[in-house]
Amino acid sequence: MPKEHANWSPYDNNGGTCVAIAGSDYCVIAADTRMSTGYSILTREYSKICKLADKSFMASSGFQADVKALQKVLSSRHLIYQHQHNKQMSCPAMAQLLSNTLYYKRFFPYYAFNVLGGLDSEGKGCVFTYDAVGSYERVGYSAQGSGATLITPFLDNQLKSPSPLLLPAKDAVTPLSETEAVDLVKTCFASATERDIYTGDSVEIIILNANGVRRETEQLRRD
């Protein structure tokens, strides 16, 4: 007897795109603010970026209910860490925690495509990119979500990272200045918005550097 299948799915894709770029002393994390389901828009003003620690921001596209749950779990874990160690978690530590948290649900995954950005303990920008079950890598830049396929080749052209397989290891961070990086991100989203129907409305950009955090918003095409 052929197996019966469920007539519903626990997952939905709310669309959207996330990008992060690491600099020598800054990090840019950006995500569009459109939340959709199927061919409809649920809202034009939804933030996909979450502050996990002083120097760690996570942008996630995919199923936003799972994203929200993931953000809450990580925030709670960070609180526990602070109680036990009397300090904030470093970005690489948070990166490992995120990976472990995702793999914990290996057989009923968080439908979340994450990009973690922040500053490491030396003050250099760091970006970590993930799949849905926790496989991760530190990179110089990354894009995730519905517009990732449109943005990644463009970033490769502009920022090509040295291969992580090279010996001696080459620095992953980009030589771009902070303002150049922010402009690049805005260009990425403007382009992705043109051809990806799930990306648009506006882009929220977080810039992290030694002086603190800055937030910028840029309007995108709403069609």
Place this chain on the structure above:
Amino acid sequence: MFRNQYDTDVTTWSPAGRLFQVEYAMEAVKQGSAAIGLRSKTHAVLACVNKANSELSSHQRKIFKVDDHIGVAIAGLTADGRVLSRYMRSECINYGYTYEAPLPVGRLVVQLADKAQVCTQRSWKRPYGVGLLVAGLDESGAHLYYNCPSGNYFEYQAFAIGSRSQAAKTYLERKFESFPGSSRDDLIKDALFAIRETLQGEKLTSSVCTVAVVGVGEAFNILDQATVQALINEFEISGEEAPATASVAEEGAGDAAADQGGAAAEEEVAPMDI
């Protein structure tokens, strides 16, 4: 208290209706170094005397941050206190996760009290040997509670526990009526004065005590040594007696008022549950 044939088990009543093991646990609290707490409408302050095993060792941590809006000072078996602090932190985090709101202090102390009670009614357990002064903020203002090993808890305007706490209590009883309207800094000064009472002659310096504050617009934080020393210098140099603040509330404000928090005496202050 002398040894008797009813004090071996916590599950054995004495003919007089006492549970000696619980009372012995409360003795352990009295042996710990002093901790005091006081509160106004908007702020609560915790202070404690730091005891170190020897000159070579570090001080014991007696004040713990439980959440942004709650902190606790302990006296007695500090290991038990550490474990209970971890429990309190966990409860706050779980409540925050479920309700995206801070756990009301009143709820937390009840949970803590129920947890302590369990240990007074199981033959394979022993009571926690630690008294906790829980200072916290909720929608109605600042609160101070005392949880003891028996599983009882009370709300206080000000209280002191641990060794030589009676001296501090005497001081607080003189001053408590002015606390509801006190400013944050006056409250801290009063806490330091109270701590000084327990030292009985020993010099009060910031290395001997720890002070923590929580209040409206101020997350629970432990003041750093430099700040505390500066405050101590302020009042030692000026040779000030404890800040004399004006208003004396209604009459009949003896120890009873502090313990039961009569609504009549403190209408504007955070209501105490009876």
